Amino acid sequence: MPAPAREDLEEPWMTLPQDTDPKLAQYAHPERLVTTDWLAEHLGDAGLVVVESDEDVLLYDTGHVPGAVKVDWHTELNDPVTRDYVDGARFAELMAAKGIGRDTTVVFYGDRNNWWAAYALWVFTLFGHADVRLLDGGRAKWVAEGRELTTDVAERPRADYPVVERDDAAVRAFKEDVLAHVGKPMIDVRSPGEFSGELLHMPDYPQEGAMRGGHVPGARNVPWARAAAEDATFKPVEELRAIYEGEAGLSAGDDVVVYCRIGERSSHTWFVLTHLLGYDKVRNYDGSWTEWGNSVRVPIEKGASA
Amino acid sequence: MSELPAALAEVVDDFAAVPARDRLQLLLELGNELPELPERLTADHSAMEQVHECQSPLFLTVELEGPGGSARQVRLFFDAPKEAPTTRGFAGILHAGLDGEAPETVLAVPDDFYLRLGLAELVSPLRLRGMAAMLARVKGQLRAAA
Numbered sequence: 001m002p003a004p005a006r007e008d009l010e011e012p013w014m015t016l017p018q019d020t021d022p023k024l025a026q027y028a029h030p031e032r033l034v035t036t037d038w039l040a041e042h043l044g045d046a047g048l049v050v051v052e053s054d055e056d057v058l059l060y061d062t063g064h065v066p067g068a069v070k071v072d073w074h075t076e077l078n079d080p081v082t083r084d085y086v087d088g089a090r091f092a093e094l095m096a097a098k099g100i101g102r103d104t105t106v107v108f109y110g111d112r113n114n115w116w117a118a119y120a121l122w123v124f125t126l127f128g129h130a131d132v133r134l135l136d137g138g139r140a141k142w143v144a145e146g147r148e149l150t151t152d153v154a155e156r157p158r159a160d161y162p163v164v165e166r167d168d169a170a171v172r173a174f175k176e177d178v179l180a181h182v183g184k185p186m187i188d189v190r191s192p193g194e195f196s197g198e199l200l201h202m203p204d205y206p207q208e209g210a211m212r213g214g215h216v217p218g219a220r221n222v223p224w225a226r227a228a229a230e231d232a233t234f235k236p237v238e239e240l241r242a243i244y245e246g247e248a249g250l251s252a253g254d255d256v257v258v259y260c261r262i263g264e265r266s267s268h269t270w271f272v273l274t275h276l277l278g279y280d281k282v283r284n285y286d287g288s289w290t291e292w293g294n295s296v297r298v299p300i301e302k303g304a305s306a
Numbered sequence: 307m308s309e310l311p312a313a314l315a316e317v318v319d320d321f322a323a324v325p326a327r328d329r330l331q332l333l334l335e336l337g338n339e340l341p342e343l344p345e346r347l348t349a350d351h352s353a354m355e356q357v358h359e360c361q362s363p364l365f366l367t368v369e370l371e372g373p374g375g376s377a378r379q380v381r382l383f384f385d386a387p388k389e390a391p392t393t394r395g396f397a398g399i400l401h402a403g404l405d406g407e408a409p410e411t412v413l414a415v416p417d418d419f420y421l422r423l424g425l426a427e428l429v430s431p432l433r434l435r436g437m438a439a440m441l442a443r444v445k446g447q448l449r450a451a452a
Contacts, residue, residue: 056393
């Protein structure tokens with residue numbers, strides 16, 4: 001059978017063409033990923049902005065994909081006062097300053113298996129930014145392949161970006177939603193020690209202050225990085241199905257809540273379930289354990305995963 | 307505000323002297339200036355203490371040089387990966403500001419001196435906690451060695 005013509009593959013919201021690399025075709029939404037080859041080929045295209053989002057706020061400054069802009073999760077996506085994301089006006093200003101228009105194709109990449117890149121992509125999704133894609137393999141793969149890096153800070157011309165209010169309903173869960181969800185499919189993506197309640201924070205990471213250890217009753221434990229292969233690309237779809245469906249018991253059509261400690265690791269799993277496995281009802285509980293583990297009288301379960 | 311040792315005060319002044327957007331560049335430079343670990347420490351990493359509060363693996367060790375008493379000098383050794391430039395930058399600040407000082411001078415550095423760097427809004431307070439933790443470990447090792 002001949003390959004379908006390119007226009008048949010494309011969604012109306014896509015500004016740049018889809019990456020038709022065969023590795024991506026196995027996933028439910030291959031249009032949400034690009035390969036390093038595709039990115040190298042399209043760098044500099046009008047309508048594309050590459051965004052680097054890292055855990056380490058200085059990593060971008062040591063060298064980044066030519067033309068990429070930096071978006072910092074801590075200082076740019078969070079509201080500086082309330083524990084929440086920025087509002088529509090601040091987001092519009094951030095986008096305009098980064099040279100991102102409402103129709104721009106935004107490709108995210110970052111350190112640590114795209115952990116923070118997936119988080120930024122999820123926050124953009126709250127604002128309904130349509131064409132968001134992740135670089136498969138992230139920063140590590142780009143660097144490992146010896147591709148070009150620059151320390152020149154990209155100065156993009158300001159763009160126009162409309163003020164669009166966040167729509168939290170579809171992909172974000174709040175504490176009350178999680179309380180009502182107890183008993184339904186839930187994935188805790190933290191380390192086994194955090195899940196069991198033995199540890200109050202990630203191994204080797206700072207204590208971010210939870211009064212109680214454990215997990216939301218009924219949650220299954222699938223540490224987020226299990227979705228990534230050694231080279232930081234996503235594992236093949238059968239392996240992902242074996243993990244999330246075989247081991248954790250999810251099935252297509254499930255209403256799923258994912259959480260971690262502050263909602264960043266779980267946005268990576270949200271991406272996997274939503275865009276790679278094609279689940280259409282996955283919400284990320286960004287309050288996560290720093291909220292749940294401090295909340296008075298919420299139910300908690302201790303012990304290892306069933 | 308208590309006095310800082312001269313070299314550390316100079317680092318703090320450097321940060322204060324540049325506009326906010328250049329402070330990250332300065333942090334990057336200080337990280338780049340961090341000396342390589344001497345071979346005896348790369349060969350035996352177990353001698354170093356890990357600072358778990360840092361977001362990336364950071365190991366440090368403190369040695370005392372000199373005859374004794376206030377003539378002794380504090381030697382600081384840090385090991386942080388190149389992929390963690392912020393953590394390296396924090397280590398670079400402590401190295402540039404405190405290496406070679408007398409133990410009592412280092413012990414007298416206010417624990418919250420890092421608030422004077424003007425980095426909180428650029429780096430976030432959460433990340434800055436790593437630097438407080440590094441200074442605490444340095445002081446802890448000095449007290450243990452005393």
